[in-house]
Amino acid sequence: MKGFINKRAMAMLLTIIMALQSWQLAVPPAAKAAGALPTGWMATTMNGTSTGTSIVKQEASSYSNGQFDIEAVDGKQQSVSGTANGDTVYFLYMPVEGDFTITARLVSVAGPPDNSAINANSRAALMVKNGVSNTSASFAASYFPAISTPNTGSLGYYRRFAANNSNSSSVSSVSTPVYLKLQKLGTTFTASYSADGVTYNSPYATQADTTTMASAALNVGLAVTHATVKFDNVKIVNASGTIFDSASSTTNPNPGTAPVAPTGLQATAGDNQVSLSWSAVQDASSYTVKRSKGQGGPYSTLVSNVTGTFHADTTASNDTTYYYVVSAVNANGESENSSEKSARPQAAVVPVSSITVSSSGGSTISTLSGTLQMQANVLPSNTTNTSVSWHVYESDGTTATDKATINGSGLLQASKDGTVRVVARAKDGSNVQGSTTITITGQTNATPPSAPTGVTAVPGDGQVTISWNTVTDATYYSVKRAMSSGGSYTTIASSVYAATYLDTNVTNGLTYYYVITSRNANGESGNSAQISAEPSGTPSSIRISSITVTGGTAISAAGGTLQLQATVLPSNATNASVDWFVFEADGVTATDKATINGSGLLQAAKNGTVKVVARAKDGSNVQGSAAITISGQTLPDTTIPEDVDGNQKVDIGDLGIAASLFGLTSSSPNWEAHKAADVNKDNVINELDLQLVANKIE
Known part of the structure; x- marks a missing residue:
């Protein structure tokens, strides 16, 4: 409470001071x-x-x-x-x-x-x-x-x-x-x-x-x-x-007539000079040429009493921009200045004729994320602009690559194994370029996932349900089966995404032996521990044969949701329940563009396209999917209303500005330049705005 009183007193004091200053400024002379x-x-x-x-x-x-x-x-x-x-x-x-x-x-x-x-x-x-x-x-x-x-x-x-x-x-x-x-x-x-x-x-x-x-x-x-x-x-x-x-x-209501300002002024830059020309003015006896080093002047007279419509400024220096105007003169006076023209003299340009690309470190990178410093030898040696831009492509020299990157100084860094072409391109507009081929090895640094654990096999009538623990870095799983312990195993299902599988291709009374492997982009794990089961009994369940995902194809509202449904066939399936998942558009890669709950409610987070997957829980491994387009997702507004001066913090400077503008309204002149001090946006800068700013100061 004490802090609030101090801030309130400070705001009122500033307001009284500004009001007194305004009153003093408003008192006119007699x-x-x-x-x-x-x-x-x-x-x-x-x-x-x-x-x-x-x-x-x-x-x-x-x-x-x-x-x-x-x-x-x-x-x-x-x-x-x-x-x-x-x-x-x-x-x-x-x-x-x-x-x-x-x-x-x-x-x-x-x-x-x-x-x-x-x-x-x-x-x-x-x-x-x-x-x-x-x-x-x-x-x-x-x-x-x-x-x-x-x-x-x-x-x-x-x-x-x-x-x-x-x-x-x-x-x-x-x-x-x-x-x-x-x-x-x-x-x-x-x-x-x-x-x-x-x-x-x-x-x-x-x-x-x-x-x-x-x-x-x-x-x-x-x-x-x-x-x-x-x-x-x-x-x-x-x-x-x-x-x-x-x-x-x-x-002087009847003076003689001075000439009009010249038109058509042209300024052409050369080597340490600028050539000026303009259109003749009727009744002009001579012209005055003026020059400035700043746009819009002020101008100094470069030469006067020019009788023609041309002048060469040989006092100009290369790499300096000059601004010129010309006026017309006769016995009755001088015209206004012509429109302004600028020119920048430059030395004669020597273009690049060839570029050779090399590296003192050779033409290969063999260490993980290794680098190679590239050099560009530009000819002729006296070329005006020897700078180059660096690029890296696939070996054809045109296709974009993800095998390496290169910075502005020519430092090449490896990302993936393969061959790339490094290109140095002249910056002088000559379109000349040179290139060389670099071979990249030793960039593989990924391992396949570990083998699944916790494998169980539950026998049924004409079926066996196999389950296992999820492997963190696995993308999908393969189920393998043998008729004798220790194999040999035959793969009976691949690309299994859930940590369960229902094997219905079995005969009651026979013993089956199972192992599970996990896979990702880097390869396949070894076999899990072996598990066995002997199916028996009378068939009692009907499996899912297909799943269709419906409910919409797009979300356009920020943070919007879409309720999706899974239609399961046949309609008399014993277990019609599904698990819901959301991936990138490829249906495999994890995504941060949206989330989905257990009942199929999808909520948008970022713009893009996602694939929603409904997967059967009955072990049939059947799934259905739908592509959803997401748009309209924007970052939250982080503007601080009390930050009057826009420096991303609220301090005594903001309070001083608000106090200096006390009493202004939306009808006051220059309101657009001052309305940031109207913190509560009620079109008047008053005590409430000062209080809001004061309360926000740390």
Whole structure:
């Protein structure tokens, strides 16, 4: 009880600490006074007929030294239609014609100016709207701040194209500052992001609209709900050039046109060089080639003022991967980078021409499980890649073998007697191989079973029942009989699986002498001790002549059962009882795929095929069988629910994680990344989850 109280107190203490930290993070700075926006920028509050927390209140904005400070209380980006819904946001914008790109760095996010906390409706977004009402068609690249740590969150998008209204959270674990990009190309709108403002990821959202964003000039800018945010490095570019750039605090609605990015970039690796080519760009006066050793940059200028569409990078080194982009330049500026291409220079390849396989230990293995170290002599000596892969086959060089195994370094180990072929195959793609033959002896190390003991012979009327003790390593038994003591013996029954046999081919009044042998894959035992019997009397029993096993052919449920029946003929057999057995599909080998009880109930354990055998108990040695297919058997779930961090143990780290996420629900942003802390799976992380984790700590 004391341990439980300590764990409970620890969990509550962590919960209180995290709650205090969340409250401190949620307290925003004082509301900012409205300030003048840059030339061409406008601000509007789009509330429609919404009420309560769905409408924007206490909104304000200012602009200074290239930075937008924007704040608002309440509001909500809603993906359903209706005049009370839509984009109820505080929106700063300027009209832009044609295709465009807006980029901005989200510097920071804090609580709104009324000192309330960040909530599930808080957003900071780049937005384009076909109008300025809350129900106007729109597309937004949105940042979703985490409730307790608003400068860590996720990225998603909202679209409002006619009735096709939807939203999505696409990228998790994003921290400010982060660069956002919203782009329109024709009728396609995309959202992407970047850590450095130079290299943007592939769009995490791509949406097409053909009818609703149809105005010649769309309103492009920044949107905020229930938060205080800072944006800088805001830049809007369309086909005519830069419309706005906060870095230079200039607005230029009619600039000259910079060229478009080059296409068709190709990078071909050579020996200590890479050849680059690309398609010509109209209106380009020159090109700049850039290179990086990391995918996605950052890129350094390799050469500028290239007037053609080809460049050979002779500064490249072999065995190093380089990533290239090209930009086009004219008097009005530089294009964006082309798509990236990579190349890895390498020295000229010298292929393998021949392989000779040998061993300093000779060409035979004669000791039990002995080994032989193989070597491969690869020619020419200056071949680029001298490594080989090792294989062992039957003597034909193609058929798989169980006579030996070989490891990656060419160590051959014997398993069975015979001849094998060892093959060394070149790894350079030349398909060249060499081989040699190895003879294996001395691998037999098995003995036949011992002779049965406890043999008895019970005479009857026209029959003798012989029984003996089961031999542990025997597969089956043979019964031998003679008419005189000491033999000679004649085998009267072989492949007897039970430890009993009924001899009905006898004559009353004569004495018969019996011995039993046991057999397995390694041979036959010697004879058992001799036993004799003299049958007499009147016949009184009817023996079983056949057994048919029915009841089904498959089990598909995990741990499932199948009740099998044995139909015995003739129907008036004196003893109709049977013994039940289950083997591998060969009907001989013991199996772990299923078990069967004395009444014929088969229970599955592993996938595969087994043979069920019903064997007569009357000594007739008659048996019947059926093949059963087993599927659907899976390993048990060993997951520990209280193991929040997935390290296969429950400790104070799991409790700390659960405490840090206290209060999150399934509707919270980034729930998928945190729901492991919801131990009891009730869609909320609360005191019960902390208690469950604390109780599990050793």
